[in-house]
Amino acid sequence: MTENALVEYDQVTITNSYTGEAVVSGFSATLHPGEVLGLVGESGSGKSITCRSLLGILPRGFEITGGTARVFGNSAVGLSDQQWQQVRGVRIGAVFQDPGSYLNPSIKIGSQIAEPLRIRRGLNRRDAKTEVLRLFKEVHLPSPEDLFQRYTFELSGGMLQRVLLAGALALNPEVLIADEATTALDVTVQAEILDLFQELQQTRQLALIVVSHDLAVVSQLCDRIIVLRNGEIVDQGSVEDIIHHPRHEYTRLLVDEHEKYGLEKVLSPERSRP
Numbered sequence: 001m002t003e004n005a006l007v008e009y010d011q012v013t014i015t016n017s018y019t020g021e022a023v024v025s026g027f028s029a030t031l032h033p034g035e036v037l038g039l040v041g042e043s044g045s046g047k048s049i050t051c052r053s054l055l056g057i058l059p060r061g062f063e064i065t066g067g068t069a070r071v072f073g074n075s076a077v078g079l080s081d082q083q084w085q086q087v088r089g090v091r092i093g094a095v096f097q098d099p100g101s102y103l104n105p106s107i108k109i110g111s112q113i114a115e116p117l118r119i120r121r122g123l124n125r126r127d128a129k130t131e132v133l134r135l136f137k138e139v140h141l142p143s144p145e146d147l148f149q150r151y152t153f154e155l156s157g158g159m160l161q162r163v164l165l166a167g168a169l170a171l172n173p174e175v176l177i178a179d180e181a182t183t184a185l186d187v188t189v190q191a192e193i194l195d196l197f198q199e200l201q202q203t204r205q206l207a208l209i210v211v212s213h214d215l216a217v218v219s220q221l222c223d224r225i226i227v228l229r230n231g232e233i234v235d236q237g238s239v240e241d242i243i244h245h246p247r248h249e250y251t252r253l254l255v256d257e258h259e260k261y262g263l264e265k266v267l268s269p270e271r272s273r274p
């Protein structure tokens with residue numbers, strides 16, 4: 001175990017036991033405090049399944065069948081439901097695509113974000129509300145008091161993602177997973193949310209795992225990128241390595257595909273020199 005590693009996966013295989021198919025194989029990655037790791041690859045390449053294994057929410061029938069998967073020093077294979085509850089949402093927060101589907105449309109937004117603070121941190125109603133308003137400000141939501149009383153249908157997609165992010169940060173996780181968190185948003189809002197991730201990562205010294213099919217998104221945020229294809233790592237390295245020295249043909253395709261739009265904002269003049 002590397003000293004200080006929050007997550008340490010070594011040659012991990014995840015299998016769909018119904019079909020016998022390995023959906024992720026030989027996956028190795030280590031995440032230290034404050035590091036930003038990107039997982040990129042096309043649909044079905046195993047990005048989400050890998051993240052779900054970190055949260056203890058693999059789909060039914062899916063299991064880790066090979067390698068060593070350690071989360072905060074413990075084997076992810078042997079953790080009980082109770083132990084996962086001390087990890088998921090507590091030490092590892094997560095936000096996904098389609099934030100609205102993770103919130104209850106018939107309960108006011110503020111109460112939903114306050115709930116984990118009351119249950120997990122034991123705050124009373126007033127203190128939980130104060131903390132939610134602070135979190136809303138931290139994610140730059142306008143008029144937090146007003147927002148506290150609103151319902152999901154009254155908010156835009158970008159605002160909902162900020163609300164979900166506030167919820168994911170409520171218990172001060174050390175790791176945040178952003179799984180296609182900006183995919184459904186329009187370009188301007190996507191840029192704002194990416195800036196927010198960057199800001200939060202720095203102010204909170206979060207370790208961040210950014211999952212996207214979009215190389216521009218991971219390039220903007222990440223120190224290191226892993227390229228997945230059909231459940232296997234085909235390339236990995238720094239943003240510069242991946243963009244300028246892609247080793248695998250598939251990475252080259254990803255770079256070519258994105259060259260015309262998106263990547264220029266993460267390429268410094270030095271980086272974008274032919």
Ligand SMILES: Nc1ncnc2c1ncn2[C@@H]1O[C@H](COP(=O)(O)OP(=O)(O)OP(=O)(O)O)[C@@H](O)[C@H]1O
Nearest residue numbers: 016023041042043044045046047048049050059213
């Ligand atoms: N709930 C599930 N039941 C059955 N198979 C699944 C399930 N979730 C994922 N898979 C399969 O596992 C493999 C990896 O999928 P995964 O969702 O991790 O890919 P991904 O790279 O995140 O793509 P996407 O962005 O489309 O979710 C795929 O073959 C997919 O069909």
